[in-house]
Structures are given as C-alpha cells and as structure tokens.
Amino acid sequence: MDCSERYNYNPKLKWNSKVEEYFIKAYGAEHFSRISKALTHPSCYSCIRVNTLKSTSDAVIEKLLAILQETRLRSSVDGITLNRDDAIAEENSNHKQLSSWNGLDEVLDNGSRMGLIKNGDVVEAKIENTSITKCQIPALDYVLFVKGSGPHTIEYGHADDQPVKEVIVSRKCAEAVLRGAQVFVPGVLACSAHIEIGDTVAVSVAVEQPGSENKWSVGITRGTVLQGSPTDPYYHERSGLYIGQGITKLSRTGLFRASEGVAVEMTNRVFDLPSLHSLLEGDIFLQNLPSIITAHALDPQQGERILDMCAAPGGKTTAIAIIMRDKGEVIATDRSHNKVLDIKKLVTEMDLHCITAFKLDALKAICKSNGSIEFAPGHGNKETFSQTFDNSDICKSPDGNVEATTISHSDLTSEEIAGNNGENGGKYLSKADIRKNIRRLRNGGGRNHSIGGRVEKSKGFSPSSFDRVLLDAPCSALGLRPRLFSGEESIESLRKHGKYQRKMFDQAVQLVRPGGVIVYSTCTINPGENEALVRYALDTYKFLSLAPQNPRIGGPGLVGHCELFDGEVVEEWLRPGEEELVQRFDPSSSLDTMGFFIAKFHVGQKDL
Numbered sequence: 253m254d255c256s257e258r259y260n261y262n263p264k265l266k267w268n269s270k271v272e273e274y275f276i277k278a279y280g281a282e283h284f285s286r287i288s289k290a291l292t293h294p295s296c297y298s299c300i301r302v303n304t305l306k307s308t309s310d311a312v313i314e315k316l317l318a319i320l321q322e323t324r325l326r327s328s329v330d331g332i333t334l335n336r337d338d339a340i341a342e343e344n345s346n347h348k349q350l351s352s353w354n355g356l357d358e359v360l361d362n363g364s365r366m367g368l369i370k371n372g373d374v375v376e377a378k379i380e381n382t383s384i385t386k387c388q389i390p391a392l393d394y395v396l397f398v399k400g401s402g403p404h405t406i407e408y409g410h411a412d413d414q415p416v417k418e419v420i421v422s423r424k425c426a427e428a429v430l431r432g433a434q435v436f437v438p439g440v441l442a443c444s445a446h447i448e449i450g451d452t453v454a455v456s457v458a459v460e461q462p463g464s465e466n467k468w469s470v471g472i473t474r475g476t477v478l479q480g481s482p483t484d485p486y487y488h489e490r491s492g493l494y495i496g497q498g499i500t501k502l503s504r505t506g507l508f509r510a511s512e513g514v515a516v517e518m519t520n521r522v523f524d525l526p527s528l529h530s531l532l533e534g535d536i537f538l539q540n541l542p543s544i545i546t547a548h549a550l551d552p553q554q555g556e557r558i559l560d561m562c563a564a565p566g567g568k569t570t571a572i573a574i575i576m577r578d579k580g581e582v583i584a585t586d587r588s589h590n591k592v593l594d595i596k597k598l599v600t601e602m603d604l605h606c607i608t609a610f611k612l613d614a615l616k617a618i619c620k621s622n623g624s625i626e627f628a629p630g631h632g633n634k635e636t637f638s639q640t641f642d643n644s645d646i647c648k649s650p651d652g653n654v655e656a657t658t659i660s661h662s663d664l665t666s667e668e669i670a671g672n673n674g675e676n677g678g679k680y681l682s683k684a685d686i687r688k689n690i691r692r693l694r695n696g697g698g699r700n701h702s703i704g705g706r707v708e709k710s711k712g713f714s715p716s717s718f719d720r721v722l723l724d725a726p727c728s729a730l731g732l733r734p735r736l737f738s739g740e741e742s743i744e745s746l747r748k749h750g751k752y753q754r755k756m757f758d759q760a761v762q763l764v765r766p767g768g769v770i771v772y773s774t775c776t777i778n779p780g781e782n783e784a785l786v787r788y789a790l791d792t793y794k795f796l797s798l799a800p801q802n803p804r805i806g807g808p809g810l811v812g813h814c815e816l817f818d819g820e821v822v823e824e825w826l827r828p829g830e831e832e833l834v835q836r837f838d839p840s841s842s843l844d845t846m847g848f849f850i851a852k853f854h855v856g857q858k859d860l
C-alpha cells in the first residue's frame with residue numbers, strides 16, 4: 253500500500269449491519285454516507301456560551317484572545333525548542349523555562365489584532381490564527397465560535413527503509429485528541445520498541461474490529477511492541493487512522509509504568525481546535541450550538557417554574573436560568589448522585605441562584621403525596637464519604653429535614669479513599685473511579701466554595717406543577733462527534749432507548765400544567781428516538797400539539813415510516829406538515845454541528 257494512504261486520517265465508521273441498513277432506509281445511501289463521514293470529524297469550531305449575568309461577549313472575546321494567543325506562542329516556542337534533551341531537562345526540573353516570554357504583549361500592542369465591526373458591535377475578532385466570532389442569530393450574540401482548522405495533511409517523515417516511531421492510542425483517547433486534548437498515559441495502548449523522552453511519534457488509533465460471534469474487539473494488548481512493519485498487530489486496519497504527531501513526554505517503560513500524566517504532547521494535529529477546557533470558569537460554558545438552541549426553544553419566562561428532568565451536568569439547566577435572568581425556579585434532576593454534584597458545582601461556578609438540583613429517577617418523577625422532597629441525611633464523614641461514592645439509594649429520611657453533608661479534606665486520607673473499606677455499598681470501584689472521586693473531592697463545590705457533598709433526593713413532584721418541562725433524554729448519542737466507532741448499537745438496543753424515552757415522556761406530560769410547554773431533545777441521529785417519539789406523543793396524548801420553535805436553524809424532520817424485523821414492526825415517524833415544526837441538526841450540513849433533534853409540544857387542556 254502507498255504510504256500516503258496509510259499515514260493519513262480517513263476513517264470509515266463501522267456500524268452494526270442491521271443498523272446501517274435501517275439508517276440507509278431513513279436517509280438514503282448517499283446521505284447516510286455523508287452523515288457517517290461527518291461523524292468522524294469534529295466540528296471545525298468550538299462553541300462557547302457566555303454567562304451574561306457575570307460577563308459580556310466582548311469581555312470574554314478580549315480575555316480568550318489573550319489566553320489563546322499566549323498558548324499558541326508558548327506552544328510554538330515549545331515546537332522549536334523541545335528536542336529530546338530539552339524534554340529530558342524539562343522532565344527532570346519539572347517546570348518549563350518559559351516564564352520570561354512576553355511576546356503576547358507585543359502581539360496585542362503591535363496592531364496585528366483585527367476586529368470586524370458590524371452595527372457598532374464586534375462580530376469577529378482575530379489575532380493571527382485565532383478567530384472568535386459572535387453568533388449572528390438574533391438574541392444569540394452571547395454565543396461565541398472559536399474557529400479551528402482541519403483536516404490537515406501531516407508529514408510523518410516515513411520512508412520505505414525507515415518506519416516512523418509510533419504510539420497507538422485507544423479510541424476514546426483519540427476522540428479526545430481530535431477535540432484538542434493531549435494524549436494521556438491511560439490512553440496509550442502500544443508503541444514502538446525504542447521510544448525515549450522527546451521522540452517525535454506518529455499517533456494512530458486502535459478501533460474495534462469485527463471478531464468472533466458478532467462481537468467487536470480492539471485486539472491490541474496494552475504494552476504491545478510495534479515494529480512499524482506489516483507484521484504489527486492490526487497494521488492494515490490502522491491505515492488512514494493517524495490523528496497527528498507529537499513528542500513523547502515519557503520513555504516506553506515510563507509510558508506503561510506511569511498511571512497518569514501526559515504521554516504525548518501533540519504538536520501537529522489533523523484537526524487543530526483550541527483547547528478551552530477550564531478556561532474562564534463561571535464566565536463561559538463550552539456547549540454545542542443545538543444544546544443552546546434547545547434552551548431557547550423552551551422559551552422560559554422570568555418567574556416561571558421549570559423542570560429539567562435529565563439535567564446533568566447542567567449545561568441546558570444553566571442556559572435556561574440565564575435566559576430567565578436567574579428569576580424564577582429551575583429544578584434540575586438527574587438519577588445519578590455524583591452527576592447531581594456536578595450540576596451543583598456548575599451552578600455555584602456560574603453563580604446562579606434560581607436552580608435547585610435533586611437526585612430523582614425521571615421514571616418516577618410524579619409524587620403520590622404532597623411532600624415532594626427528601627434530603628440526604630448526614631451521618632458523619634465516613635457515611636458522607638460512602639454517599640459520595642455510591643449511586644445507590646441513599647435517602648431514607650422520612651422527616652424531610654435538611655442536613656448538610658459537607659466533606660472536608662482533612663476528614664479523608666487518600667488511603668481511606670483508595671482503600672475503599674467496603675464503604676461503597678459493595679459496589680466495585682475501579683482505580684479510575686477512585687481517582688475521579690479524589691479529583692471531585694479536591695475540586696469541591698466550585699472555586700470559592702467549601703467542598704460539599706450534599707445531595708437532596710426528591711420523591712417527585714405533583715402533577716401539573718410546572719410551567720415548562722425539558723426532557724433532554726438519555727439516548728444512543730449517535731450524533732456525538734467525533735466518533736470512530738458506532739458498532740455498539742443494535743436495532744434491539746436502539747429500540748430499548750426509544751421505550752425508555754417514551755416512559756420518561758409520559759412523566760413529563762403529567763408534570764406540566766395545561767397551557768404549558770414540553771421540549772424533548774436528543775443527541776442522536778436515530779429516528780426511532782426522535783420522530784418516532786413525536787409520533788408516539790401526538791398519537792397518545794391528543795391534547796399535545798407540535799409548537800413552532802424560535803430560533804429554528806435546524807433542518808426538517810423525517811416523514812413516513814420504516815419497517816423493521818422483516819416487516820413485523822412498523823416504526824411511524826412524522827406526518828406531512830409536521831416536519832417543519834421540529835429541528836433536526838444534521839452533522840453533514842453546513843452548520844457543522846453534532847447530530848441533534850428538538851421537538852416542542854404545546855400542552856392543551858388535559859381532560860380533552
């Protein structure tokens with residue numbers, strides 16, 4: 253095979269064959285092939301929502317340009333100076349010698365900064381390669397796009413007689429790298445024999461391959477030695493799966509001995525997207541455009557009572573609260589205890605006061621009696637600790653008393669945490685879970701707040717007690733980008749998602765008041781979880797009607813039906829006239845978003 257075919261990025265997404273057949277029926281072969289291709293690429297921009305209660309778009313643009321430019325300048329200095337010896341010296345001294353760099357100020361002051369001004373407003377600001385644009389959709393000028401680039405062709409320096417040094421990473425790791433992350437140690441699966449610190453390596457990804465009994469497997473054991481020749485495991489399968497080039501931060505031995513840290517610092521990426529994680533916390537939130545549109549489609553009004561049924565990590569909840577100017581009541585629920593902590597952390601960071609987060613199973617969201625909330629009891633720190641680790645039912649308090657269950661660092665040693673001590677309700681915790689929880693404990697309840705582990709459990713809410721309900725349902729997530737494998741879903745599993753979503757929707761219908769609104773959304777391209785849910789809703793509840801959405805920038809929904817299981821099951825989608833009332837975000841469209849679906853229902857008199 254020609255080397256240039258091998259050392260590039262041209263993945264072909266693998267699907268379960270029946271699922272592929274079904275999607276081809278839904279979209280047509282050519283369109284589905286475009287969707288499939290688009291899913292393997294990240295969007296070429298990052299989307300940021302500004303917390304307009306704490307900052308402004310202009311202030312965020314200013315700060316981000318400064319940070320991004322500095323990062324670029326630093327990494328270009330790294331690129332020039334980071335040879336093997338420098339890297340070893342860096343590892344030894346454990347800090348970078350860049351503190352005297354003051355190039356950023358020069359760039360800011362020397363007039364190379366550009367601003368595109370429209371109607372007196374900055375709509376695009378640029379410094380050299382960094383461009384930040386304000387969203388032009390009316391009322392969404394607090395949404396910013398930070399432009400990335402790609403796919404780039406990378407010169408890996410391969411020659412017939414000299415194979416390149418290589419590192420193979422896991423699929424999840426590669427998907428994160430394509431979004432702008434570095435390669436971290438746990439993501440490394442295999443590498444060439446003689447990797448030293450500071451080596452330039454080609455990074456490729458091991459993607460699941462079809463195995464026996466219709467099962468998929470990666471087939472590369474961690475620690476495998478690569479020769480750079482066709483005798484390497486899955487050599488041919490990795491053709492076209494090269495995601496960039498980087499510099500190793502550890503030797504081969506270190507890579508498989510260490511448990512954390514950066515393994516490869518990416519210097520040449522197929523997709524170059526600025527990494528914005530943990531920047532300007534509280535002032536901004538990284539969020540996909542369709543998710544922001546979902547909050548607008550709900551059209552929450554100040555003073556209303558809103559329920560976000562599957563809310564974690566709180567992206568849409570906080571977007572809703574900000575649209576309401578933090579006035580009213582937003583109740584955010586999620587079934588997972590730890591994820592409710594994530595919501596609370598985000599709410600604290602964003603300094604929002606109208607949101608209350610509860611642990612609640614959305615399938616049991618209606619309370620039988622009036623008393624609707626129970627609180628997690630505090631029983632001292634050990635108990636609290638086990639609560640933080642345990643997703644099982646923790647709330648048995650019958651009296652509704654609120655007791656803070658705050659954890660302080662001094663109350664826990666890492667040994668106590670790592671030892672597990674059987675305090676996790678008998679549930680096995682992997683090392684990764686434990687590390688995650690240690691991080692969670694360290695990070696606590698937001699920047700300036702004490703570390704809090706209090707989670708209230710709700711018993712549910714009274715029927716018709718909300719003005720608006722958002723059901724951003726758990727789904728097959730087949731719209732998420734970038735993805736390098738989609739074979740895990742079968743027709744049966746897709747249908748299970750649909751069933752689960754319908755049950756949640758039944759609860760939403762009961763909770764919203766007559767005259768209220770339900771918004772249903774998913775991040776999947778599967779019509780069985782989108783249009784089929786709308787059909788179910790409209791056919792089951794005659795008092796529901798599809799409502800127009802504002803803004804509406806997504807495409808139309810799918811009209812018609814699809815036969816499954818050799819015609820034994822007919823899945824009904826939209827009827828003519830309904831398609832323009834939903835929003836379907838097609839990853840292959842020019843909007844370049846994730847695959848997403850939004851339907852908005854108006855709730856009429858329920859006794860009809």
Ligand SMILES: C[S@@+](CC[C@H](N)C(=O)[O-])C[C@H]1O[C@@H](n2cnc3c(N)ncnc32)[C@H](O)[C@@H]1O
Pocket residue numbers: 543561562563564565566567568569585586587588591612613614615724725726727
């Ligand atoms: C698509 S995510 C929600 C994303 C969130 N709305 C946001 O924008 O940040 C779906 C969430 O549903 C939660 N979930 C799954 N099953 C649930 C259930 N039975 N009850 C409540 N939440 C559930 C998951 O824990 C997950 O956090």
